[in-house]
Amino acid sequence: MIINYSIRDLISFTGVIPKLSELWASLTDQLCLWCICRHLGITNISFYKQSCQDAVAELRSSYSELKHVEHKSCDKEVCGGCYGVLTTHFTDNDFLTKIVEEVERRKIEYEHFCCSIALPSTSVVRDYTYLLLCADICPGVYSYLPLENIPTVKDIWKWMCGARLERRFGKKFALTHMDILLNFQHAELDRESNKLEESFRDHFKKRKGQSTDKFTHSSIVRALTSVSREKLRTLLTYPPHRLREMCRLQSMVVTHNPVYVAGRYNKYSRELSQSPWFIDGERKGLDTSVSELLSQLLLEYTQAKSQNFTSSGREDIDVQMLGSGRPFTIQLLEPERVLSPDVLSDIERKINQMDPLLVRVSDLTLISREEADKLKDLEAEKRKTYTAVCVSDGDLSQGELDILCEHRDMVIDQLTPIRVLHRRALATRQRTVHWMKAKLQCNSSRIFDLEIETQGGTYIKEFVHSDFGRTVPNLCTLLSNRQIDIISLDVLSVHVEWPPAPDNS
Ligand SMILES: [Zn+2]
Known part of the structure; x- marks a missing residue:
């Protein structure tokens, strides 16, 4: 039958x-x-x-x-x-x-x-x-x-x-x-x-603005x-x-079909932006960027027509990305050559030799489109650890700084920071500061190192200096209303398992 x-x-x-x-x-x-x-x-x-x-x-x-x-x-x-x-x-x-x-x-x-x-x-x-x-x-x-x-x-x-x-x-x-x-x-x-x-x-x-059939x-x-x-x-x-x-x-x-390369990157410069950055047609910072440095050799090898760089969040141009690096994915469009694991490790080695003082890449891996899509979902779940150098307008004792350790999973309200108002909607967002600790630098009573772990999407600079009271509570209010400012900021860790472990099931 x-x-x-x-x-x-x-x-x-x-x-x-x-x-x-x-x-x-x-x-x-x-x-x-x-x-x-x-x-x-x-x-x-x-x-x-x-x-x-x-x-x-x-x-x-x-x-x-x-x-x-x-x-x-x-x-x-x-x-x-x-x-x-x-x-x-x-x-x-x-x-x-x-x-x-x-x-x-x-x-x-x-x-x-x-x-x-x-x-x-x-x-x-x-x-x-x-x-x-x-x-x-x-x-x-x-x-x-x-x-x-x-x-x-x-x-x-x-x-x-x-x-x-x-x-x-x-x-x-x-x-x-x-x-x-x-x-x-x-x-x-x-x-x-x-x-x-x-x-x-x-x-x-046909709906207004609809371009498809x-x-x-x-x-x-x-x-x-x-x-x-x-x-x-x-x-x-x-x-x-x-x-x-x-x-x-x-x-x-x-x-x-597009191929997806996943990995993690470190950035060791405070003048290198994550993607090409232009203001009024003028390029800011160095004449290259993290995404360009990471994708250049992949584009050359695969002869792909273009690439799209996606990462789990982004750091400001003046922030270093240290520790185990930030997860990213590069989508290569219409590649003409196949990437093998051997070729990828060779490209990884070459990227790391290009300019070790700017970027470093690790764990370059081919992933599926479905896995690449997951990177965006991981964004909300992830925790991030930072280290910052901060300065106070008056003398501080180590005892006063130790009080910061007592704040665990503290929820803060962040009104859209002034510096990003031009691209983000005005809203108050709740974020969690999981923990923090601070230590005065040697021979100083005003400069201290802050280590802090927060929910993804928290604006750290604003949490430190309060952004004219737009972030509440903030480090100033937590330290008896002193004026605190931030000198430098580095990302220590983005807590996401990436690239995803190979699925052998
Ligand atoms: Zn027929």
Whole structure:
């Protein structure tokens, strides 16, 4: 038995679709063999890997009702369900050779590959109309069958060609790394989108500022399922009409999916910004930045088009990042060469030799996109430890400073600091100071070292000098209303496990 519905209740207990021969006769006029079979709900992958002749023979032997069906050609047929994508024109060895040649021409290094098929977004409407046709003939089976139960053209193309491409490339078909996008267009389908828009005017109003296509798969499915099937027959072109021409392959685009490199960095300069920093077109600080120093060699090696640097928070330009360093991720877009662990450790060594007085990098590791996304989530959870050199306007004793140790998990209110008001909304944010300790410097009664651990997002400078009373409580109020100022600040530790430990489960 080759027919395999996921909604088994819809099939009679014998597993036979009533009126199968009638259904076949109605569909065979407009659909190719493979599209008939997917509308019959055949989801057996190996079924689609055989020749047309063998597939028809299997159908004939499996179903007495189909014993006498004629052989169907799969050759350049104008099909109303796949528009020709599943015919030999776009699935035979000659077509696969074109794909292989295009990949070779690009000289991209890759470990795995995948193929994406882009069809006109309104193609889902045609699947729906044929489903309505099936429901007219076999209401018992099809009336309640959701569209998701029909394998898509994209599924079938991958079933037919995926394994053959694996053999041609000698690589695995997997959803990462290199992507070959086959972009199919069809003029008649474009015209059908006008009809869809007329029938479902409210569903496809383009919102202000919306740049993406208003006809997305989900917006169309939402529209189609918002009305009854009876109503649909009047709103769509029903019964579906024959297509006059095949689709055409508008473009074949080979891209390497982004790769993500994680690591931690230290910054030993008070003039180096984390990312390029410009004010009124003029560059501030040194003529390079942490993100540029870290990504330069990765960009050169991979020949990536560009990079995006993300970190778990950021320190001010005059703050050093010490200790185990700050977690970061670099997204490399369209890299043409593969990064191996050996290459990464070589790049790490070279970065650390470039200018050891500016930055140092450690733990460079390749991570997945999902893991890269987690860095932002970790932001709120993390704790950070700082060390600061502070100065008081009057003499202090070590005994007075020791009182600071008594404050544990102290909640403070921080009104947006004046220095960041131009980029952050005015609001009072509650942050936790987990602990702190202070020690007078040798031979001084006014300068002291402060070590402090806080919740991520706490403004330390403002906690020390009070920011004109905008942070409450602050170090001034905690030290009997003395004026305290900050001379220098360094981050000692960002308490986040990063890069994530390899998942071996
Ligand atoms: Zn077809």
